[in-house]
Amino acid sequence: MVEFAGYDMPVQYDSVIAESKAVREGAGMFDVSHMARLIFKGERVLEFLEHITTNDVSKLVDGQGQYSILPNFEGGAVDDIIVYRLEATKFAMVVNASNHAKDVAWMKAQNTFGVEITDETELTSMIAVQGPRAVDLLAEHSDAFDQFNSAVAFGIVEAAIEGIPVFAARSGYTGEDGYELIVNNEHAVALWDTLVDLGVKPCGLGARDVLRVEAGLPLYGHELGDDMSPIAAGLGWVVSKTKAFIGLEHYNAARANGTATKLQGVRLSSKRLIAPGMKVFVDGEEVGEVSSGVFSPLLDCGIAFVFIDSAIALGTPCEIEVRGKMEPGTVVSKRFYKRA
Amino acid sequence: MANVPADLKYTKSHEWVRVDGNLATIGITDHAQSELGDIVFVDLPAVGAEISQGNSFGTVESVKTAADVYAPISGKVVAANAGLGSASELMNSDPYGDGYMVTIEMSDASQLDGLLDAAAYSALL
Numbered sequence: 038m039v040e041f042a043g044y045d046m047p048v049q050y051d052s053v054i055a056e057s058k059a060v061r062e063g064a065g066m067f068d069v070s071h072m073a074r075l076i077f078k079g080e081r082v083l084e085f086l087e088h089i090t091t092n093d094v095s096k097l098v099d100g101q102g103q104y105s106i107l108p109n110f111e112g113g114a115v116d117d118i119i120v121y122r123l124e125a126t127k128f129a130m131v132v133n134a135s136n137h138a139k140d141v142a143w144m145k146a147q148n149t150f151g152v153e154i155t156d157e158t159e160l161t162s163m164i165a166v167q168g169p170r171a172v173d174l175l176a177e178h179s180d181a182f183d184q185f186n187s188a189v190a191f192g193i194v195e196a197a198i199e200g201i202p203v204f205a206a207r208s209g210y211t212g213e214d215g216y217e218l219i220v221n222n223e224h225a226v227a228l229w230d231t232l233v234d235l236g237v238k239p240c241g242l243g244a245r246d247v248l249r250v251e252a253g254l255p256l257y258g259h260e261l262g263d264d265m266s267p268i269a270a271g272l273g274w275v276v277s278k279t280k281a282f283i284g285l286e287h288y289n290a291a292r293a294n295g296t297a298t299k300l301q302g303v304r305l306s307s308k309r310l311i312a313p314g315m316k317v318f319v320d321g322e323e324v325g326e327v328s329s330g331v332f333s334p335l336l337d338c339g340i341a342f343v344f345i346d347s348a349i350a351l352g353t354p355c356e357i358e359v360r361g362k363m364e365p366g367t368v369v370s371k372r373f374y375k376r377a
Numbered sequence: 378m379a380n381v382p383a384d385l386k387y388t389k390s391h392e393w394v395r396v397d398g399n400l401a402t403i404g405i406t407d408h409a410q411s412e413l414g415d416i417v418f419v420d421l422p423a424v425g426a427e428i429s430q431g432n433s434f435g436t437v438e439s440v441k442t443a444a445d446v447y448a449p450i451s452g453k454v455v456a457a458n459a460g461l462g463s464a465s466e467l468m469n470s471d472p473y474g475d476g477y478m479v480t481i482e483m484s485d486a487s488q489l490d491g492l493l494d495a496a497a498y499s500a501l502l
Contacts, residue, residue: 243441310438310439332417
């Protein structure tokens with residue numbers, strides 16, 4: 038167990054490799070109750086969310102969500118988040134545990150729109166069920182077979198799993214299909230036990246990190262931060278080109294002029310464990326550093342996210358200095374894994 | 378519960394030693410491999426290298442962390458487990474057997490007296 042954002046979190050239940058494989062091949066689950074869940078209500082809630090997030094909230098219909106960023110005034114990110122439209126005047130948001138208090142304070146400070154913000158984190162728990170078997174399995178054991186199968190990405194299904202009411206969103210952090218289930222605390226343990234009985238493998242933070250790096254997904258504090266441009270991290274696809282929002286001019290400038298460094302992947306030739314802060318070299322010259330690194334069971338080698346000179350092309354041979362030794366690798370797309 | 382064979386000597390830093398005449402085989406304990414998680418890379422000294430008690434002689438990298446391995450006793454490396462290069466998971470599955478790290482020729486067998494026996498090591502876990 039390790040301490041994470043004030044929660045005791047398991048790094049692994051069984052083994053990081055076994056857990057990662059379960060999610061790639063069948064179904065695994067993560068207790069992500071530490072992530073914060075907020076509700077926004079008010080006549081001007083849409084206007085407020087358009088102002089404080091980068092993605093087009095107006096594109097959402099009831100029961101849909103989207104990945105987005107809370108921008109700051111300097112072109113950095115307060116957090117990366119998911120916004121869900123429940124009704125025209127009621128939205129939900131899931132934010133990182135590590136930024137929970139910061140986000141709430143930030144949003145309250147920007148709230149000149151009379152929006153009511155309530156924090157439901159302590160009332161509910163959250164379990165992410167992920168893997169090629171996840172959707173079928175939840176559908177088969179729910180009272181909403183068709184809805185579970187037909188929901189769009191980030192779509193919401195409100196249903197019961199073996200009689201337990203859940204608010205399910207078709208999203209996750211592994212590159213696999215699946216749902217994130219929000220459940221009232223009184224039913225959380227029963228839901229977890231039910232899923233264990235259905236053969237869903239409990240997975241810890243170790244596997245979560247491996248799976249998200251393989252899938253090319255950023256982690257706040259590593260690939261995103263208050264003084265880092267999400268454009269450099271490759272998140273331009275969640276930044277609207279048609280609406281106004283906090284810090285817009287910085288995002289436009291980053292898009293127009295490019296950024297000095299850019300987030301790329303590196304695939305090592307060996308099985309070394311790469312850690313944040315390690316230096317990256319091309320032709321003997323330092324070109325950037327590692328933001329995240331894991332051993333990939335899928336690729337059977339070390340893989341990393343690196344912020345390197347934007348001029349460096351994919352396919353360029355490089356080296357990472359791993360505990361005093363130069364390990365050869367190749368600059369590749371940060372999406373190491375893309376499901377079929 | 379971690380497996381702690383009765384016939385080995387141990388260190389507080391979770392290495393084990395198996396003595397055979399003037400030779401000593403060294404590895405990391407079952408408890409250590411369990412704490413590290415899946416081991417993916419092992420850096421071993423070359424045959425002929427001298428290792429010295431209390432100093433790091435190798436590195437083990439797991440999916441979770443990188444850890445130095447310290448020499449329980451001093452001596453000259455006569456065998457390094459080449460099998461770990463392609464199958465480092467042997468340190469997880471068979472830490473006291475095929476997952477050993479090195480065999481050394483001891484330079485001072487009296488150093489063994491300062492190591493822990495199985496009961497004393499178990500008491501630390």
